[in-house]
Amino acid sequence: MKFGIVVFPGSNCEADCDYLVDKILQEQATYLWHADKDLKGVDCIILPGGYSYGNYLRAGSIARYAPIMEEVMAFAEKGGLVLGICNGFQILTEAGLLPGAIIKNRSLRFQCENTLLRVEQTNTPFTNACTQHEVVKIPIAHEEGAYVADKETLERLEKEGRIVFRYCNEQSEITPEANPNGSLNNIAGIMNVQGNVLGMMPHPERCAEAILGGVDGEKIFRSILAWWQGGAGR
Amino acid sequence: MFKAVVTITFKKSILDPQGTAVHKALTSLGYQDVEDVRMGKHVEILLRGEEQEEAEAKVQEMCTRLLANPVIEEYQVELVEVQV
Numbered sequence: 001m002k003f004g005i006v007v008f009p010g011s012n013c014e015a016d017c018d019y020l021v022d023k024i025l026q027e028q029a030t031y032l033w034h035a036d037k038d039l040k041g042v043d044c045i046i047l048p049g050g051y052s053y054g055n056y057l058r059a060g061s062i063a064r065y066a067p068i069m070e071e072v073m074a075f076a077e078k079g080g081l082v083l084g085i086c087n088g089f090q091i092l093t094e095a096g097l098l099p100g101a102i103i104k105n106r107s108l109r110f111q112c113e114n115t116l117l118r119v120e121q122t123n124t125p126f127t128n129a130c131t132q133h134e135v136v137k138i139p140i141a142h143e144e145g146a147y148v149a150d151k152e153t154l155e156r157l158e159k160e161g162r163i164v165f166r167y168c169n170e171q172s173e174i175t176p177e178a179n180p181n182g183s184l185n186n187i188a189g190i191m192n193v194q195g196n197v198l199g200m201m202p203h204p205e206r207c208a209e210a211i212l213g214g215v216d217g218e219k220i221f222r223s224i225l226a227w228w229q230g231g232a233g234r
Numbered sequence: 235m236f237k238a239v240v241t242i243t244f245k246k247s248i249l250d251p252q253g254t255a256v257h258k259a260l261t262s263l264g265y266q267d268v269e270d271v272r273m274g275k276h277v278e279i280l281l282r283g284e285e286q287e288e289a290e291a292k293v294q295e296m297c298t299r300l301l302a303n304p305v306i307e308e309y310q311v312e313l314v315e316v317q318v
Contacts, residue, residue, distance in 0.1 A: 058303055094303065101305040104251050148248055148306060
């Protein structure tokens with residue numbers, strides 16, 4: 001399977017994604033430059049974390065108009081798998097591929113810490129290697145990670161089962177204390193209607209080796225691989 | 235030439251954590267009568283052109299496409315003609 005990792009000026013997690021795909025998954029990874037319009041025939045696109053274009057104006061607002069994004073949007077519309085991590089999630093909301101928006105943390109601080117997530121949906125390309133309501137430990141590293149949306153959008157996300165991850169405590173309870181950044185409904189990750197686009201604030205690429213303090217992040221990538229293989233190369 | 239001043243603020247329904255922090259700071263400085271504080275962005279755009287209506291439409295389009303995020307923000311535009 002071939003993963004394409006989009007690199008914007010200011011991206012800083014692309015090498016972690018590349019390492020994970022190459023060394024852990026032992027699949028192909030290639031970088032996709034923001035100014036190009038060539039997706040190089042990839043099977044899954046990763047929008048990595050970082051500070052694309054300095055996150056000026058709003059996080060992700062300028063990256064959303066990068067030349068490569070037109071191709072990413074067309075790819076997503078055709079059902080291609082797109083995973084947006086952190087800044088990637090912000091870019092996906094700015095691009096309208098995912099609803100809602102992401103604003104500054106309630107704390108107004110940059111927060112870099114492990115979080116516990118409850119997997120709310122397992123019948124997805126991104127979480128099929130997890131069990132329903134499994135608690136995974138994946139770190140966050142952001143200053144702008146509070147997910148917000150209007151009431152109708154939130155109700156729709158809930159009703160359609162599109163909230164994939166929620167911040168929880170060790171008992172897998174969804175509590176205000178377990179919410180690190182003030183996200184509505186403790187939302188840590190959501191997907192689009194078709195289920196082929198996922199945005200999440202936590203960084204699965206930072207916890208896929210025991211030496212890094214956890215391996216739960218690998219499950220996201222294993223899921224993607226299993227989904228793709230299950231579809232016979234789709 | 236026109237100068238557009240765009241003011242972008244969070245919608246009332248969106249919690250503004252920066253505004254809340256500044257509100258708290260003002261209160262602790264003794265300004266007990268501060269009722270609410272909302273933070274926002276201020277953008278100044280110099281725009282070539284002679285038609286007021288056309289300039290206005292252009293700035294509105296810039297706001298909806300890039301400057302403001304309609305999901306969380308609202309904006310106001312003030313447009314004045316300026317001498318080069």
